[in-house]
Amino acid sequence: MKTIVYRETGDPSVLQLVDRPVSDPGAGEVRVRIVVSGVNPTDWKSRRGSAPGEPLAFADVVPNQDGAGVVDAVGSGVSNVAVGDRVWLALAAYQRAQGGTAQEYAVLPADHVFLLPTPASFDQGASLGVPAITAYRALTVAEDGPRRLHPGALDGKIVLVAGGAGAVGHAAIQLAGWAGATVITTVSGPEKGALATAAGAHHVLIYTDSDVADEIRRIAPDGVDLIVEVAPAQNSTLDLAVIRNRGSIAVYANNGGDEMTLDVRKHFSLNVRYQFVLLYTVGAEVVLQAAAGINEALVDGALAIGADAGLPLHRFDLAHTAGAHALVESGVTGKVLIDVSAG
Known part of the structure; x- marks a missing residue:
């Protein structure tokens, strides 16, 4: 599968497109085929670190905390989602080297995966998470x-x-x-x-x-x-x-x-x-409660995106994730999205 990684901190040029095998989910984990990845300031700040060239906690890191896609496989003990469900993700890369959404398939804990209500698009799902x-x-x-x-x-x-x-x-x-x-x-x-x-x-x-x-x-x-x-x-x-x-x-x-x-x-x-x-440190219960309320708002049509709703969209493909990071880092107004796979 196509994956974006970085092996040291620095500017967007440290982001590299690589091929790697698709991983299977373990107990309590979910594998999601990523359709859209969202980029936030926290993503480029993590990539930059406090100085260029710093060693990472892992050999390499897949960036981006937010995204949306389709559940592709589930591990044992998972009950909140099932294969085929449309979902949105939050904190996908938190304390995980390979959990970020800048890749075709992401494996992450089930409590970071939330059903995406039918009225909502993958673009909306990828724009939730951190914001x-x-x-x-x-x-x-x-x-x-x-x-x-x-x-x-x-x-x-x-x-x-x-x-x-x-x-x-x-x-x-x-x-x-x-x-x-x-x-x-x-x-x-x-x-x-x-x-x-x-x-x-x-x-x-x-x-x-x-x-x-x-x-x-x-x-x-x-x-x-x-x-x-x-x-x-x-x-x-x-x-x-x-x-x-x-x-x-x-x-x-x-x-x-x-x-x-x-x-x-x-x-x-x-x-x-x-x-x-x-x-990152509000606690799992706070995140789960917020996700439930956000889904209610989505169903009611309260979280529209796009220029007409006050949040212009800027799109990139996976191979140009560095450009997406650079645009967010420049302070662009709106939401930067990366198209990873077909919906």
Whole structure:
């Protein structure tokens, strides 16, 4: 089978196309014929490491955490999926040398494989994983909020999504709106604002505007209930200015800096909760619960993709996975997908 691997950290040129045998699934494992592989920033960050040429934990690594395809074989003890099922994948490459989705067949644990509802496409399935589960988790950590999303779960709540044109921001807008929240988002300019509007945001603001805090307070006089934050170092002052008493700030990335300074007195006077979100360490139960909720949203048509839905698609074939990684690393707006095999 055709497989992409890298044997050392570095730029996209370290990705190589090789042939290798198809592996059989062991107990509790599933083999999936990959139709579409999704590329996320976490994939190129793992490939780059902290410096070029670093040794890896394995002899070689197959990249990409997300994807969608068809179950080809199952090991003993697997009951959540069966041969022939359409599925989407999450954390496929986590702590596994050969689990990544940049290959024709991937073997991974059954609890990283989820049924893909009939209305959803393989493109949608490959666009879930890291962005959608991260967004779901961020929307379910508030002290006064729900632990599970469903229509009506966020009725009466106001959610601020920082960076609404990114993949996680896009999913957060869609999921929050599906659950009944009023969604405000901040973006860098009109072009990204149009994408956030297409995703379903009710209010789209430019974060560089000097009066952005006043605009948010105009929409939410008592403050916002929950902030889904991509750039805490840059936005901590704004977040404090607009969060309500007992509000929560869910941080899932460090865009704009690794350190931030917080005014302790002002934060504890408002009982503000900061919740940091890293998908790899949230725990299996959180991932499973998120996947179930995401599938409900898919059935309801709440997680559309494509330019008309606010998430433009950029396509590559497997042999050009390096180009796909380079495009994501460049900061392109939208979702980068790799066509691996025919659906």
